[in-house]
Amino acid sequence: MEQYFQPEIECASREQIREWQNERLVKQVRHVYDHVPYYRALMEKKGVTPDDIRSIDDLYKLPFLTKDDLRDAYPYGLLAVPKGDVVRIQSTSGTTGRRVVAFYTQHDIDLWDECCARAIMAAGGTNEDIVQVAYGYGLFTGGPGLNGGSHKVGAMTLPMSSGNTDRQIQFMCDLGSTILCCTPSYAAYLGESIKERGLRDQIHLKAGIFGAEAWSEEMRQDIQNSLGIKAYDIYGLTEISGPGVAFECSAQTGMHINEDHFIAEIIDPNTGEVLPEGEKGELVFTSITKEAFPLLRYRTRDICVLTREKCPCGRTHVKMSKPMGRSDDMLIVKGVNVFPSQIETVLLNKGYPANYQILVSRENNSDKLEVQVEMTPEMFSDAVSEVTRREKELVEALKAMLGIYATVHLVAPRTIARSEGKAVRIIDNRKLY
Numbered sequence: 001m002e003q004y005f006q007p008e009i010e011c012a013s014r015e016q017i018r019e020w021q022n023e024r025l026v027k028q029v030r031h032v033y034d035h036v037p038y039y040r041a042l043m044e045k046k047g048v049t050p051d052d053i054r055s056i057d058d059l060y061k062l063p064f065l066t067k068d069d070l071r072d073a074y075p076y077g078l079l080a081v082p083k084g085d086v087v088r089i090q091s092t093s094g095t096t097g098r099r100v101v102a103f104y105t106q107h108d109i110d111l112w113d114e115c116c117a118r119a120i121m122a123a124g125g126t127n128e129d130i131v132q133v134a135y136g137y138g139l140f141t142g143g144p145g146l147n148g149g150s151h152k153v154g155a156m157t158l159p160m161s162s163g164n165t166d167r168q169i170q171f172m173c174d175l176g177s178t179i180l181c182c183t184p185s186y187a188a189y190l191g192e193s194i195k196e197r198g199l200r201d202q203i204h205l206k207a208g209i210f211g212a213e214a215w216s217e218e219m220r221q222d223i224q225n226s227l228g229i230k231a232y233d234i235y236g237l238t239e240i241s242g243p244g245v246a247f248e249c250s251a252q253t254g255m256h257i258n259e260d261h262f263i264a265e266i267i268d269p270n271t272g273e274v275l276p277e278g279e280k281g282e283l284v285f286t287s288i289t290k291e292a293f294p295l296l297r298y299r300t301r302d303i304c305v306l307t308r309e310k311c312p313c314g315r316t317h318v319k320m321s322k323p324m325g326r327s328d329d330m331l332i333v334k335g336v337n338v339f340p341s342q343i344e345t346v347l348l349n350k351g352y353p354a355n356y357q358i359l360v361s362r363e364n365n366s367d368k369l370e371v372q373v374e375m376t377p378e379m380f381s382d383a384v385s386e387v388t389r390r391e392k393e394l395v396e397a398l399k400a401m402l403g404i405y406a407t408v409h410l411v412a413p414r415t416i417a418r419s420e421g422k423a424v425r426i427i428d429n430r431k432l433y
Contacts, residue, residue: 004117004153009260012314017259017317022055025263028266029053029062032294035080038073039065039296056263059286060274065298070100079103081292091139091344092238102141103292109148110291115244115258116149122249122256122313123207123232127154132172134182134190135212136162141242142212146181149244155179162186165193173202180208184215184223184231185423188354191226205229211236211243213423214323216341218348220252233322233347239298240285246320247323251312254319261289264318265297266306269327280305282327283320291293301328331360331426333367336404340425343406346397347373355416361429369406371398377413 012020030050033040042063043049049225052061070078079086085105092100095243104112127283131150132212135142143161150157158177168190169179179188187210194200205227211234220231235255236243246255257264263284266275269282283302287294302323311319325339332338347356355374360367373394379387387410394408417424 004114005121006118007314010118010254010256012260012316018056020260021263021288023115025056025059025286026050026053028286028288028294029296031291032080032296036078038077041068057267059263059297062286062297064272065295066231067100067239067299067301072101075101078293078295081105086292088142088144089222090141090238090242091140100239102241104241105291108241108290108292111261112145112241112244113148113152115210115241115247115261117152118144118149118258118323119209119234119244119247120146120149120153120155120179120407122247122295122315123179123209123230124250125150125153125155125207129153129155129178130158130176131179131181132158132160132177133157133167134162134168134180134186135243141236141238142181142183145236145242145244146209150181165190169194169197169199172205174278176204178204178206180205180227180229181405182208182210183212183423184219185213185418186208186355187223187227187231188219189418191223192353194227195226200228203227207232207235209247214325214341215354216344216348217322218345219354222348222354235320235323237300239293240287240300241290245285249311249313249315253311254307254321256311256315256317256319259317262287264306264320266304269301269303277306277308277380280324301326303327330357331362331369331428334404336402338369338402338404342401343371343398346394347369350394350397352376352379355418357416357424358426359429360426367430369404370409371406372409372411372416374413374416375410380412380413380430399432 033050046063048061086103087106088104090102133143135146136144147157147159158171182187187208194203206229208229208231210231223231233249233255234243235246246257248255265283265284267284269274275281281417283304285298286296303325304323305321307319330337330339352373357372359370391408391410398406
């Protein structure tokens with residue numbers, strides 16, 4: 001099954017990658033202009049025509065798309081093919097406003113499966129592996145994406161979906177799963193549950209492919225230690241296709257973007273200015289091979305860095321760092337930008353499990369930041385004075401990291417609800433006022 005490590009593509013020269021992108025971008029812009037009135041209106045408003053786009057050097061001329069555009073164009077306003085050519089939809093959770101609905105032709109599905117197959121191969125997967133897919137299925141892209149990628153690789157695929165932890169562990173033990181695909185928070189929960197049941201010796205996992213939510217390097221180490229695996233990050237979003245837009249290799253120093261299908265930019269989130277390689281900013285994607293739902297210059301709101309430093313794995317496609325937060329849902333508390341990943345780093349460095357919640361409220365016109373943190377069973381048995389000391393220690397550590405004061409409450413083990421999907425890390429009650 002070596003065809004899904006495609007050296008002629010994944011290890012291509014920069015010149016070859018640029019040639020692909022130039023050709024496909026020009027074709028895609030014409031396709032979108034001719035078939036998507038919504039985006040054509042945005043181009044005309046900016047005074048841009050397809051003839052103005054001759055290479056990726058002209059990409060900056062195109063208007064951005066945002067999630068608001070997707071909601072405004074719901075449901076069919078950004079569809080670029082006849083409905084009869086669409087074989088599937090996927091959708092976001094729709095927690096705010098209208099749902100975002102993405103469309104796929106069979107060609108789009110085939111390319112998506114190939115991207116996910118590359119991710120599995122990069123994690124050491126072959127047709128000899130047993131891949132347990134514990135992402136949600138249905139409208140969520142996680143399950144269908146990794147399921148299709150596993151089939152492409154030729155691995156035995158367990159379409160478990162999320163939830164039913166007892167059954168997850170039973171199949172993991174009985175069938176000898178070797179690769180686990182789920183959210184990092186659920187992987188951490190599975191690690192806890194396996195330890196509680198005393199089944200660590202019956203687990204045969206070698207790797208995990210985790211995405212759909214932010215997680216820190218400290219959380220990676222925690223999962224690797226609890227499950228005895230190598231943990232790989234994977235990136236994607238429904239609007240662009242789903243997981244597999246980018247993935248980690250064995251170096252674990254960033255995620256290779258599938259540049260034969262996607263063009264990545266980093267912009268200043270405030271001005272929209274394109275930033276040089278190596279600078280931190282907002283990630284923007286352009287789809288250059290999708291047929292049904294090809295988004296041009298879509299603002300992901302994820303904050304990261306792009307780099308073309310030589311990778312020991314041999315892949316030459318640009319790497320994106322693990323997202324460092326989001327430009328739209330980062331917390332601004334007392335004028336300070338606060339990312340949950342900063343808080344998670346402090347907690348894991350201090351030996352706490354990756355189960356916490358951040359609560360923000362407003363009292364007397366002043367923001368209040370509170371962090372609830374689960375104790376380990378060993379910590380829970382400590383005297384009250386020791387718990388108080390630990391809380392004060394965390395207050396100081398968070399103050400050093402964030403630059404502002406946060407109240408810390410240590411709570412009993414398993415007090416904070418576990419997630420079998422995306423973890424709910426932030427409760428911002430200021431929005432209620």
